[in-house]
Amino acid sequence: MAAPVVAIVGRPNVGKSTIFNRMAGERIAIVEDQPGVTRDRLYAPAEWLNYEFRMIDTGGIELGDAPFLAEIRAQVELAIDEADVIVMITSGREGVTSADEVVAKMLYKTDKPVVLAINKVDNPEMRQDIYDFYSLGLGDPFPVSGSHGLGLGDLLDEVVKHFPDEAAEQEDEGAIKFSIIGRPNVGKSSIVNAMLGEDRVIVSSIEGTTRDAIDSRFVTPEGDEFIMVDTAGMRKRGKVYENTEKYSVMRALKAIDNSNVILMVIDAEAGIREQDKHVAGFAHEAGRAMIIVVNKWDAVEKDDHTMKEFEDLIRSEFKFLDYAPITFVSAKTGQRLDRLPQLVKDVDNNHRKRISSSTLNDVIMDAIAINPTPSDNGRRLRVYYATQVAIQPPTFVIFVNDVELMHFSYERFLENKIREAFDFTGTPIKLIVRARK
Ligand code: GDP
Ligand code: GDP
Numbered sequence: 463m464a465a466p467v468v469a470i471v472g473r474p475n476v477g478k479s480t481i482f483n484r485m486a487g488e489r490i491a492i493v494e495d496q497p498g499v500t501r502d503r504l505y506a507p508a509e510w511l512n513y514e515f516r517m518i519d520t521g522g523i524e525l526g527d528a529p530f531l532a533e534i535r536a537q538v539e540l541a542i543d544e545a546d547v548i549v550m551i552t553s554g555r556e557g558v559t560s561a562d563e564v565v566a567k568m569l570y571k572t573d574k575p576v577v578l579a580i581n582k583v584d585n586p587e588m589r590q591d592i593y594d595f596y597s598l599g600l601g602d603p604f605p606v607s608g609s610h611g612l613g614l615g616d617l618l619d620e621v622v623k624h625f626p627d628e629a630a631e632q633e634d635e636g637a638i639k640f641s642i643i644g645r646p647n648v649g650k651s652s653i654v655n656a657m658l659g660e661d662r663v664i665v666s667s668i669e670g671t672t673r674d675a676i677d678s679r680f681v682t683p684e685g686d687e688f689i690m691v692d693t694a695g696m697r698k699r700g701k702v703y704e705n706t707e708k709y710s711v712m713r714a715l716k717a718i719d720n721s722n723v724i725l726m727v728i729d730a731e732a733g734i735r736e737q738d739k740h741v742a743g744f745a746h747e748a749g750r751a752m753i754i755v756v757n758k759w760d761a762v763e764k765d766d767h768t769m770k771e772f773e774d775l776i777r778s779e780f781k782f783l784d785y786a787p788i789t790f791v792s793a794k795t796g797q798r799l800d801r802l803p804q805l806v807k808d809v810d811n812n813h814r815k816r817i818s819s820s821t822l823n824d825v826i827m828d829a830i831a832i833n834p835t836p837s838d839n840g841r842r843l844r845v846y847y848a849t850q851v852a853i854q855p856p857t858f859v860i861f862v863n864d865v866e867l868m869h870f871s872y873e874r875f876l877e878n879k880i881r882e883a884f885d886f887t888g889t890p891i892k893l894i895v896r897a898r899k
Contacts (some may be wrong), residue, residue, distance in 0.1 A: 464719065464720045465515050465714070465719060466508075466515045466516050466544045466546040466548050466625045467515065467516045467518060468485075468506065468511075468516070468517050468518070468546065468547050468548075468621055468783055469518040469540070469541035469544060469547075469548050469549070469808050470517065470518065470519055470520060470541075470548075470549050470551060470567060470734045471520050471537055471538050471549070471550050471551070471565060471569075472550055472551035472552060473534060473552075473561035473562060473565060473763065474530075474534075475553070475610040476551045476552055476582075476698055477551060477553065477581040477582060477609070478519055478520075478551050479519060480581075481549075481551060481579070481581060481614070482517060484562075484608055484611055484614060484804045485510075485517055486500060486507070486508045486517055500716060502651040503812070504599050505711070505715045505874065506519075507516070507520055507576035510619075510622055511622065513622045513625060515622075516715075516719065517544060518540070518541065518712060520537035520540050520541050524823070531564060534561065534660070535564075535702075536701075536702045536703040537703075538565055538568045539568070539570065539702075540701075540703045541603075541699060541717045542571070542572045544712070544716070545574060546574065546575075546624070546625060546626055546850060547574065547576075547577065547578050547621050547624045547625065548569065548572070548574055548575070548576045548577070549579055549617070549621060550565060550577070550578050550598075551579050551581050552567065552579070552595060552598075552603075553580070553582045554576070554581065554582050554583040554588055554592055554605065555582045555681070556581045556593050556859065557591065557594055558594050558595060558597060559833060563598065566598040566599060566600055569600065570783060571703065572889065573845070574717070575624035575871070576600050576601075577601075577604065577617065577621055577624070578595060578598060578600040578601060578602070578604065578605050579603070579604045580595055580604065580605050581606055581607065581608050582608075582609075583605035583606060583612070583613070584607045585607070585693035588605070588667065589605050589675055602823065603875045604616055604620060607869055609679065615668055632816070633732075635637060635686055637687040637688060637720065638686070638687070638688050638689070638806060638810045639677075639688075639689045639691050639720070639721040639722050639723070640688065640690060640691065640721050640722065640723035640725060641717035641718070641720065641723075641724060641725070642690070642717075642725045642727060642755075643711055643714040643718065643724055643725070643726055643727065643741060644714075644726055644729075644738070644741075645707075645714075645726065645735060645737050645738060646704070646705050646710050646742075647729065647731070648732070648758075649729065649757040649793045650727055652757075652793035653727065653755070653757060653791070653793045653799065654678075655793075656793050656799050657799060657803075658690070658847070659679060659800060666820050673845075677691050678690045679732050685897065686803060687785040688803060691717055691721040693722045699712060707737060710737075711741060714744070714745075715741075715744055718744055718745050718748050718750055719748070722750060722751060722810055722854060722874065723750065723751040723752070723755070723806050723813065723815060723851055723888075724745045724750045724751065724752045725753050725755065725802070726738070726742055726745065726752060726753070726755065726786075726808070727753070727755045727756075727757050728754060728756050728757070728776070729757060729758055730756045730757060730759050730761065730762045730772065731758050732774065733775075734775065734779050734780075738779075739779065743781055746782050746783060747888055749854070749855040749892070750813075750855075750890075751802075751809040751813035751855070751888045751889045752783060752785075752786040752809070752811060752888060752889075752890075753786060753789065753802075753805055753806065753809060754787070754788045754789070755789055755791055755802070755856065756772060756776075756788060756790045757792065758793075758794070759791060759792045760792040760794050760797065761792075761794075764799065769790060774880045775786055776788055778872075785886065785888060785889060785890060786888060787805065787809070787887055787888055789801065795851050805888075808887065809887060809889060811889025812856075812885055812886050812887055812888055812889045813852065813854050813856070813883075813888065813889040814853045814854050815856055815884065815886065815889075816850060816853060816856075817850050817856070819847070819848070819849045819850070822848050822850060822880075823847055824882060824886075825879055825894040826860070826876065826880075828879075829879035830845060831876065833872075833875060835872065836867065836868075836872050837867070838866070838867055841864065841867060843862055843863065843867035843872070844863040845860060845862050846861045846898050847861055848860045851894075852892075855889050855890045855892055856886060856889065856891075856892070857891070857892040857893065857894065858891065858892065859893075859894045859895075860876070860893060860895050860896070861896050861897070862895055862897060862898070865895050865896070865897050873895065877891060
């Protein structure tokens with residue numbers, strides 16, 4: 463499940479974004495059909511041959527008014543911390559510059575594979591000039607042209623050669639993988655520490671064999687096994703990039719990629735921010751199970767209505783997450799934290815729930831009986847049958863006479879009926895409408 467991560471580094475203007483966009487290709491241009499869901503170019507899916515991976519454009523990290531070199535340093539540091547393979551980009555037009563040397567020097571310190579690309583080599587004559595780049599000490603330079611799309615195949619061939627061996631990845635049969643995400647300072651580390659505290663047996667901290675994520679495995683007194691994904695990202699590492707918004711978004715996306723259940727933490731004191739919605743949108747789109755955790759509940763002045771009011775606010779701000787349970791906790795006092803593992807287990811069960819076709823069709827036919835299917839120009843939608851085709855998230859195909867006749871509102875109605883009949887708390891469900899000939 464964990465896709466390898468490729469980071470692109472280099473001084474400004476060498477063409478990092480251009481190459482990033484080329485590599486991420488069309489897959490980046492996914493239609494935004496959900497309110498509150500936007501795409502972040504900092505962390506994009508990509509594929510080459512039969513490899514799927516993630517790309518980070520470290521140029522997206524902005525430290526505000528930090529000096530130019532500090533910013534480059536932060537970007538390279540981020541790449542070294544997060545990536546499986548690092549691609550350093552330079553420009554064949556300008557040749558080797560002192561800023562390139564700064565980047566290269568930093569890269570010597572990592573034992574992660576580094577591939578050197580010389581961009582803006584727009585025509586074959588310019589290939590002579592790439593030999594100077596051997597002086598950077600990073601091995602063979604690969605000439606490319608981001609704007610013309612030249613040489614990228616050879617570069618990608620080299621990149622995928624360095625991907626971690628899948629066989630080396632650990633098998634996690636039976637354990638529930640979850641992660642804790644949220645903006646900086648909402649209390650993620652505090653929750654992690656509390657959850658991994660005294661009364662849990664931590665079986666092992668799985669030091670990533672292939673990447674530096676640390677997953678913590680623990681067993682509850684009831685015998686349920688959990689893997690908290692990427693707890694390393696939660697530890698205070700004191701890196702300059704750590705509190706940038708882009709970094710925390712990227713971190714969240716990586717965690718979403720690698721887990722089945724997401725605990726999204728909101729700060730009860732600070733309230734809901736745009737970034738919370740942004741990240742939640744990704745988890746929803748990725749089809750992960752989700753729990754909304756409102757932390758710092760101890761710090762809020764409360765009366766009988768406060769919890770209900772906060773819940774209403776969350777429901778109106780995260781309309782697309784109407785299936786996610788909301789829980790109010792305090793990492794400081796420990797309030798309700800002991801219930802989180804059971805909640806994770808419940809939504810994980812719902813996320814992998816299978817409904818038999820006969821039961822499902824009874825529910826659909828009953829639904830149609832109360833609320834007849836819509837019609838258009840005298841033609842009525844006919845629903846023939848439905849069947850579940852996938853789990854995580856539960857995905858249903860509904861066969862009809864004409865896909866055009868299925869309205870969004872009717873689909874929504876059917877989804878609600880399915881949710882009324884079966885417990886799908888915490889998981890998105892997908893309906894796919896197909897025409898049957
Ligand atoms: P970044 O700052 O490293 O992300 O660089 P950009 O991707 O924004 O590119 C900087 C400039 O270089 C832009 O004006 C691009 O159009 C230009 N550029 C990018 N790739 C190439 C290339 O392969 N050949 C040429 N001639 N120009 C390029
Ligand atoms: P992270 O950046 O999301 O990992 O957040 P931290 O766990 O580092 O917490 C940020 C700050 O919030 C710290 O000063 C914590 O002491 C404080 N904090 C975390 N959880 C709680 C809580 O439940 N109640 C209160 N009052 N403060 C908390």
